[in-house]
Amino acid sequence: MKDVKDQFLQDGFATLPSFFGNEEIDSWANDLGWLVEVQLKRFGGQKCEESSPVGRLSQNLIALNKLSRDAQGWIYDEVNRRPWIHRLAGDDRLIQLAQLVLGSKHIGIHPRLNMVMAMPGRDWHLADWHQDAFYGPHHHLVMYVPLQATGAHNGGLCVARGEHKQGLFEHDLGNNSVDSKFLSLNPDYLTKESTFRLELNAGDLLLFSGYLPHSATRNTGTDVRFALTIRYTDLEDDYFINRGWRWQDLAASGLAALQSRSADG
Numbered sequence: 149m150k151d152v153k154d155q156f157l158q159d160g161f162a163t164l165p166s167f168f169g170n171e172e173i174d175s176w177a178n179d180l181g182w183l184v185e186v187q188l189k190r191f192g193g194q195k196c197e198e199s200s201p202v203g204r205l206s207q208n209l210i211a212l213n214k215l216s217r218d219a220q221g222w223i224y225d226e227v228n229r230r231p232w233i234h235r236l237a238g239d240d241r242l243i244q245l246a247q248l249v250l251g252s253k254h255i256g257i258h259p260r261l262n263m264v265m266a267m268p269g270r271d272w273h274l275a276d277w278h279q280d281a282f283y284g285p286h287h288h289l290v291m292y293v294p295l296q297a298t299g300a301h302n303g304g305l306c307v308a309r310g311e312h313k314q315g316l317f318e319h320d321l322g323n324n325s326v327d328s329k330f331l332s333l334n335p336d337y338l339t340k341e342s343t344f345r346l347e348l349n350a351g352d353l354l355l356f357s358g359y360l361p362h363s364a365t366r367n368t369g370t371d372v373r374f375a376l377t378i379r380y381t382d383l384e385d386d387y388f389i390n391r392g393w394r395w396q397d398l399a400a401s402g403l404a405a406l407q408s409r410s411a412d413g
């Protein structure tokens with residue numbers, strides 16, 4: 149486990165392969181699948197009968213998306229209210245890892261528990277190069293779990309190894325290479341050698357620093373790319389203590405970018 153911490157501090161991220169088994173992943177996908185199927189039925193859509201829970205979820209979400217532009221947002225919001233995601237965020241295995249890499253006994257869980265749902269061929273939701281610390285409390289840790297194999301074929305995560313050590317970069321809409329709502333940093337600040345794409349398998353657990361620049365690219369596959377993200381922070385951190393542990397320290401422009409999601413649909 150010391151290796152995990154050393155790698156996290158050195159590179160800004162660490163991967164624990166096959167941390168979650170298929171059974172766990174299928175149970176998450178089945179639960180989201182139910183939400184999607186309920187809305188699909190409401191809009192008169194046909195559900196697909198594919199046997200793999202993640203594949204079924206993906207195809208049904210694509211079908212639902214064609215019938216309602218809003219429905220993906222409803223699913224996204226409902227994920228945050230599912231009991232299993234709250235249990236997962238508080239799972240001792242994850243809390244102990246957070247304690248290890250943050251070097252703190254006292255860990256807080258960010259109230260927003262997310263499921264990334266990257267639709268094939270869509271750029272709007274794409275997160276170009278950015279640091280999560282820009283959008284959230286500066287000192288935080290992200291846990292990221294893909295629900296299927298991710299890489300170049302479906303626009304999976306790219307990272308800039310070691311560049312977390314440079315601290316927070318400026319973020320601006322003008323740096324975006326795609327038509328996305330999220331503000332991004334200028335990739336010229338990152339050394340070419342540091343940036344590469346991660347090839348992850350279903351159930352791998354990726355831990356990364358809120359300062360680690362990372363990006364996703366267009367999903368050119370035929371399935372939606374799913375990844376869980378849970379965020380933790382160190383309650384012993386002076387910066388956070390002096391703010392009364394408040395999480396709402398979003399950069400004003402970051403906040404505006406997020407709010408524009410609901411304004412523009």
Ligand SMILES: O=C(O)CCC(=O)C(=O)O
Nearest residue numbers: 264266275280364375377
């Ligand atoms: O997997 C993705 O599409 C990127 C997600 C991301 O950048 C984030 O959650 O901060």
